[in-house]
Amino acid sequence: MLRFARNSPASARRTPRRLLAATVALLSLSFAGTALPHSVAAAVEPSGALPVTAASPQVPAGVTAGVAVFDRQTGTFTEQLAPAATFRSASVVKLLIALDFLWNRSPDTIPSADRTRLDVMLRSSQDAAASHYWSTYGGPAIVARMVTRLGLADTAPPPAGYEGYWGYTAMSARDTVKTYRHILESAPAPVRDFVMQRLRQSTRCASDSFDQHFGIAAAFDRPWAVKQGWSGRYAQGTCGPASAAAARGAGTAAAVPAGAGGAGGASVDLSRPALHTTGTVGAGDRSIVAVLTLHPDGTSYGKAYTDLGRLTRSLNVPGGTAPAGKWYGTWGQDVAVRTGPVVGDNLVTRLPAGVEVLVGCQRKGQLVSVPPYSNDWWAYLPQYGGYVTNIYLSHPDNQLPDVPLCTSQK
Known part of the structure; x- marks a missing residue:
């Protein structure tokens, strides 16, 4: 599910799905290789460990x-x-x-x-x-x-x-x-x-x-x-x-x-x-x-x-x-995991499309914008050793409600 900034206009919330295609180019600027989900109708409910x-x-x-x-x-x-x-x-x-x-x-x-x-x-x-x-x-x-x-x-x-x-x-x-x-x-x-x-x-x-x-x-x-x-x-x-x-x-x-099927x-x-x-x-x-x-x-x-x-x-x-943390579904293809909560030459890996991830903590970082959407919260994934923007976590809010703040500079 795409997430809207708290101040996003009501009209943005009603943006037809076909307009999402227009954001692909913008996505690629900050998250090379990522793609919008086939469906953004419903979030995957987080499942705690x-x-x-x-x-x-x-x-x-x-x-x-x-x-x-x-x-x-x-x-x-x-x-x-x-x-x-x-x-x-x-x-x-x-x-x-x-x-x-x-x-x-x-x-x-x-x-x-x-x-x-x-x-x-x-x-x-x-x-x-x-x-x-x-x-x-x-x-x-x-x-x-x-x-x-x-x-x-x-x-x-x-x-x-x-x-x-x-x-x-x-x-x-x-x-x-x-x-x-x-x-x-x-x-x-x-x-x-x-x-x-x-x-x-x-x-x-x-x-x-x-x-x-x-x-x-x-x-x-x-x-x-x-x-x-x-x-x-x-x-x-x-x-x-x-x-x-x-x-x-x-x-x-x-x-x-080729040719092998069934049992x-x-x-x-x-x-x-x-x-x-x-x-x-x-x-x-x-x-x-x-x-x-x-x-x-x-x-x-x-x-x-x-x-x-x-x-x-x-x-x-x-x-x-x-492990300590909360499990969240993700959407998007090849979503970047980065060493810090900023976009740059700091790529750790890319997430397989739609994989569920363990979120250990979250913190504010660089504002990521995919008009009409924006978010400056980032989630730390301890099992990957890096951060992913909360935009790609399947939750409607910018900040995850059940994940603590990061207390140290990871």
Whole structure:
């Protein structure tokens, strides 16, 4: 929803929507690459960080989910929703690829080239590294070996005809939990430490410029460790200061090849966009969390990010702490996040279109004008380390009513 300055004339409030097109050029002067929303009819209601002791998973409409949360302190599951349902794993299978390579090897003795590959594969989800191990060590045989070694019940190699697509490996939430339990409780200490250290150092921008700090990484304060997965033709899933035009089309790793539709003869859906968040939360890796999701065809990254985030925040995750702040929806494409509450050569990143963000505090800064709209309030986004003008937050007032003032110069 567009917001009006307090002194905006009543006539401005009745500005026909078709006149919004005239503001695009003005928008680009201060926020290069941004675009007006397709609809500005209603604001997305802010949703404060949900408590981590919610009664049951809250699955947004249209989302198919498999969920498992295991409390290692009590040895019990605190959440299970279709835990045996299989999903195409996307990059979550990189855990199995890494474990297979390290099965009879110590990270301390492997060649430096392999340490580098494993590092970027686990931290930044590099596809080229996964493809190297997949092609070198037997492809589907990697999955078959790990199924036997870990006693996985629902995991299976890619279906016939798609053997080269490691991301089409079938996995379930409960098998994902079992994989993490192996890493933490059964793997040799050097392997455990090597893998978990890299998952704790997950980069916001993946190797393909996809913003991978969704789900667990956004829903909980550190300590956490994550291995995320995404598959599908998401629009605007990119991150970093690079222009959206240069990065457009990113986030399609392991995307559906031409001619693949439906389940492709497999027990997993190969077509709907997938977004998975898996990892550990809390001191001592207390809780293992696996949330595997599919979204309707055509879902934008911002919508999938938001829906997965709301689902993850609704879970009972022992040891997890919700970050301070309030969640607000955004509108606009490639909205700039800046180091300070001013427009200039201070770009941190650009927000994926329509993504929900955590607002930590707000302060006055440079007046931003998009006639007939103007606002001098800026919101600080702690998870991005920068400011966004309140114009692009889905609330009708210039100043957010439930967000404190920033008390320090961030």
